[in-house]
Amino acid sequence: MQHLVYADVIVDISHENLDKSYQYAVPDEFISKAVIGALVEIPFGRGNRTIKGYIVGLSATPKFDVSLIKPLLNVPSNGLVIESHLIHLAYWIKDTFGATMNDALKTVIPVKRTVKNVEKRMIHLILSQDMAKEKLEEFHKKHNVARARLLEELLKENGLDYETAVNKLNISRQTIKALEEQKIIEIVSETIYRNPIKRKEIENQKIVLNEEQQKIIDEVKQEYDLGIRNTYLIHGITGSGKTEVYMELIEHVISQGRQVIMLIPEIALTFQTVNRFYKRFGDRISIMNSRLSAGERYDQYLRAKNNEIDIIIGPRSALFAPFSNLGLIIIDEEHEGSYKSETPPKYHAREVAIQRAAMVGASVILGSATPSLEAYYKALEGEYKLYQLNIRAGQGILPRVHIVDLREELKKRNKSIFSEQLKSLIIDRLNKKQQIMLFINRRGYAGFVSCRSCGHVMKCPHCDVSLTSHNNGHLVCHYCGYHEPMTDNCPACGSRFIAAFGTGTQKVEELIKKEFPGARVLRMDMDTTSNKNSHEKILSSFANQEADILVGTQMIVKGHDFPNVTLVGIIAADLSLYASDYRAGERTFQLLTQAAGRAGRGSEPGEVVIQTYNPEHYSIVAAGRNDYKEFYKEEMTFRKLMEYPPASHILAILITSKEDEKAKNYAYFLLKVINDLKTSNDNDMYRINEENQLGIIGPTKAYLSKAKDIFRWIIYVKHIDYEELKDIKNNLEKIESPIEFKGVGVQFDFDPMNG
Ligand code: ADP
Ligand code: ZN
Ligand code: ZN
Secondary structure, three states, rough: OOOOOEEEOOOOHHHHHHHOEEEEEEOOHOOOOOOOOEEEEEEEEEOOEEEEEEEEEEOOOOOOOOOOOEEEEEEOOOOOOOHHHHHHHHHHHHHHHOOOHHHHHHHHOOOOOOOOOOEEEEEEOOOOOOHHHHHHHHHHHOOHHHHHHHHHHHHHOEEEHHHHHHHHOOOOOHHHHOOOOOOOEEEEEEEEEOOOOOOOOOOOOOOOOOOOOOOHHHHHHHHHHHHOOEEEEEEEOOOOOOHHHHHHHHHHHHHOOOOEEEEEOHOOOOOHHHHHHHHHHHHHEEOOOOOHHHHHHHHHHHHHHHOOOOOOEHHHHHOOOOOOEEEEEEEEOOOOOOOOOOOOOEEEEHHHHHHHHHHHEEEEEEOOOOOOOHHHHHHHOOOOEEEEEEEOOOOOOOOEEEEHHHHHHHHHHOOOOOOOOHHHHHHHHHHOEEEEEEEOHHHHHHOOEEOOOOOEEEEOOOOOOOOOOOOEEEEOOOOOOOOEOOOOOOOOOOOOEEEEEOOOOHHHHHHHHHHHOOOEEEEOOOOOOOOHHHHHHHHHHHHOOOOOOOEOOHHOOOOOOOEEEEEEEEEHHHHOOOOOOOOHHHHHOOOOOOHHHHOOOOOOOOOEEEEOOOOOOOHHHHHHOOHHHHHHHHHHHHHHOOOOOOOOEEEEEEEOHHHHHHHHHHHHHHHHHHHHHHHHHOOOOOOOOOOOOOOOEEEEEEEEEEEOOOOEEEEEEEEEEHHHHHHHHHHHHOOOOOHHHOEEEEEEEEEEOOO
16 A cells, blocks of 8 residues: 555653654545644554554655555544644744754653652541531540541641641541541542642732723733633833733633643742742642752643643743643743743744644733833734833832943043942942842843943944954954954044953942942842852842842842832943844843832832943933833834844854864855745745845854854844745755765754844
């Protein structure tokens, strides 16, 4: 029999075994049902036992001798289990972002637990409450104190841990046995999944929502109940009560028996946040994050699959929680860079969330005080529904912002990193026993070169990005590869004070101690938070006012509520402005807005000092005014002019090899393939006209030109239509490369976020 379709089937759904797939022929009768993700029954092993598997790939060509390929036995139509759904999603991710099916599968399927289950014996009441109360009376009368104690405990909370009863309540094993024999209680063994959240009090003290909040809730609920599924973007200033809105909508969705995924950036997943959700939803929530052990993480996967929880809170990876009746996905701080995966598949959580939601009929809510250009653009285009929250909901008003021009400080011969204004405000707050946060953006540390005297920044003449100082004494543009030697004098003003900029948190900490000897300082950055709980310790210590000043990187700007903080200082706002990629302006605006939002959340009004060499830059001006729309307008003009996302799309093709020459040659080989595609396609695919053309930049050495002894080359392809870039990706995935390029790797990255 001649088969036309062959299916790759995996038989063991665990992270470690995804590499192993087996090929089977698909008999004609199953062709329409044999889709990627479908559950199938196959003959397996020497004895040809029938086992279950999942289709992860389909092809028209057999991998080996056709006569040796066995046919599938069955494709049961109840194949739409959660695994099928996730495998299907993996396929969509592979197709949309470019990756091998294996990498895509490993993204959606977690590492299997390596530690065994914990079994726990639990005591449950068999009698009804009334009858148990009667029994209790009887025990009291007979002075059976131990029995009475056990029963009292079970009347309070049915389900008592056996060991607790013996060790803590001091009830003997015989007593328990006697009650079991009397059929008053039963003893059941239960599998205990590790629960990363410690039990806390549930106190559902609902607050009265304001009009702005209520409007969103009413409309979203109404649409939800009508079966309308949408993507909503809530643009709400810091502290405007977005989280309250999320919780209200979560409650609505879970009350209908559906589940919710709540994504928040890893950094924001603190004790405070979890506690807030726990207070409202109790044990029905769980969390996932990188600080959990593999076993803990796998257990949360099982708890989600077994319907033990309704809400999972976590970073990007929580998107793949195996809920079978998902109703809502929320992405808080939607603009965060961490929602984009840095390893293949380089997917964006926002896009995957929208896809997963569409597959199962769920809604998506995106929230941010500073939405990504992409999201806001789509909202304005009508693709998402846009809501605004314009006032602070709880206590507090937006802070007063001062923008300090650092060039003036130099003129005043102030060589300190603290401007006079910031210094006097710090002293004022220290005197008033109010707290201060000093923020330094380490991301820009990578070494843009600027002049201390006039603020001039070395930029590429061909691209609107700053040059980066490399160890070899060259200034390099990583978009086009342009480079020039490091200069001794500022080309703008001739000053000798030109250097690679970099002030670390540690240095700032030292300087504070020197300038404000009495102040108690806490530092939070990668170095001080490498231990498991150090993150939380620092924050709670600061919250308990054990320190006056908290110095940190972007870690400290996320979502924390410290009512006693009345001053926020941004040491050098420019640091992120000249990170060498087109999102620098956006990132700067976001960081400044979020940082400013930390001040004045309590009863005392707050002030913010932004120190900068670029007081006129629109990102800084708009952040100072808390004016997102102004920023969006300016930034969008820039993106349109330069054809950067979201005005256009970029596909970055990264070519890697152990040999630099080989990577380079392969990059040129791919360039030729792309050019051939472009010219061979005159069927309207690549319309080469002014408005709608394919722009190619490179090949060039990647910004990170060598990593772990692997050389990296890059080609950027720009087009206004994502589908056309995807088409190029698909073609490149299919090409058969000449043998000399064996071992060269290719990675795709659509609309890269990290340079
Ligand atoms: P966001 O998520 O937008 O930063 P939150 O939901 O965290 O805002 O709200 C900020 C603070 O305001 C929280 O302490 C919250 O409890 C409080 N809050 C939110 N909505 C209201 C409201 N309608 N009335 C009073 N306080 C509110
Ligand atoms: Zn200068
Ligand atoms: Zn350039």
